[in-house]
Amino acid sequence: MPVRNRDIANAFETLADLLEIGEANPFRLRAYRNAASTVRDQSRPIRDMLAAGEDLSELPGIGDDLAGQIERYVETGHLAGLDAATDRLPAGLTALLDINGIGPKRAHALYEGLGITSVEALAKAARDQRIRTLPGFGEKTEQRILYEIDRQARHSPARTLLADAEEMAEPLLDWIRQRSGVDQAAIAGSYRRRRETVGDLDVVVTAGDPATVSRAVTHYDDVAEVISSGETRTTLRLRGGLQVDIRVVPDGAYGAAMHYFTGSRDHNIALRRRAQARGFKLNEYGLFKDEQTVAGDTEESVYKSLSLPWIAPELRENRGEIEAAENDALPGLIERQDIRGNLHTHTTASDGKADLAEMAEAAQDRGWGYLGISDHSRAVRVAHGLDSDRLARQIDEIDALNERFDDLVILKSCEVDILSDGALDLPDAILERLDYVIGAIHSDLALARRAQTERLLEAMAHPLMRIIAHPTGRLIGQRGPIALDLDRVFEAAIDNHIALEINAQPKRLDLNDQDARAARDAGVMLVIGTDAHSPAQLDFMRHGVDQARRAWLSASDVLNTRPVGDLRKLLAPGRSAGG
């Protein structure tokens, strides 16, 4: 098994954890963690970069030493430092760090004092009341450990889909805004950065009397548990299991607090360093110079004082946005109102919940100029996929329906299955009657990388192919991506004038942010498709736009921001390469 980027990142993170338990130089392990984060963030496999002769020490946070370590790891499958560390401390100790309330110091004490090397041994020691015998540990800590182990066993620590988190977050936010004494309230964190999943909710509140408001929020009726509650910070767990951190700051600190709690952590660290280099101190209360407040009431004021333009939350991942801001090279990000239509939807003809007319009216209600109907083809039997005859009838129905609309064009398409050998599931004779063809893989997801890539490239070579839907097939938290050589897929997309989809279903968001960004950088056109199976799902478009923004895309990078006339030209069959 070739070494993947996440193998490298995981190895460095485990090494950092072990060194921290072993009380090594904290700055050295931070360097390992930074390197892990850099490796994890690379859109291309490190092994390919090495094969191409690239110098890893040019990556941020990776110097000559770590570059050498990574190279040897890719060659041998062993990280020498990790082997040495596990000789001194059992690797299982790192599992203790996953328990809330246990950090490196306590893990070390539990190991040294009681020989504990696993969560099971920890639970037994707690039940036997041995933990309270250790210095620095008391009865409450012992009980908390048992509670956290039990909670961890019952609830998977999985992150919550952004769309699911919204259903809990928005009512909570409305409720907080109605509390007396509350001035402003907003949700920050990965929710505001529009990550596809969130670990918890970070709510920023401003109030003249923070302490009163901070205590008041514990009375929200969806609260399952008050984890902590102080003068300015309250941590809750909602009944759905989602953790919520509520920070209450004085009015003038709103911008600084929003910036601080929006993160990401890496973006904040980079910005605080920038502040420090200019003689400032940056925290959640503001930007300070010698105790004097320089900025903080708005985010813009914070960035401006650091000689930067405001950076959109979706970009704040320390993936080059600060350098881009410095060089006045931030992208003009796509907005929801740039979207002029939707090219991937289903009707009752296959597995949708509404018929053609209902979907068309819903599209018109949303102000779109065009709607592409793309039901499944026959291979997807569970979805009642269309054969040639049924698709031919739908084409006639769409022609008739188009007479009824002045401001909306209904486009004829089909989400055609890409069979195992790369052939399409319907004959050319019927596909030629469509406005455009969408290809998608729904079967044989486990093919090896080379075979899967060849299969997709074969389908992309079909002259009628225009869009590849949900290219990697992943389902967030459920199923990983199919194995593909994306660089070759990008090349084929450019050569054959094919757009790659950002599927806007909250569970898919496929391509993901980093792959979509790499696609655009390679010159590929993207398209945001809702894959809607009902009128309500047309509103998933906003999730697709959010993901596109995280991918640094502008409106011009996205096919369905074009007016219908331009779109038809781009989708026209028989477009030749370079045309």
Place this chain on the structure above:
DNA sequence: GCCGTTTTCGGCCCGACTGTTTTCAGTCG
């Protein structure tokens, strides 16, 4: 172990809450 708008050496982000303490360490975000 990395890195440079003060530095090739000497720094490395910063504050809140809890529990076990008698003044603060550990953890978390």
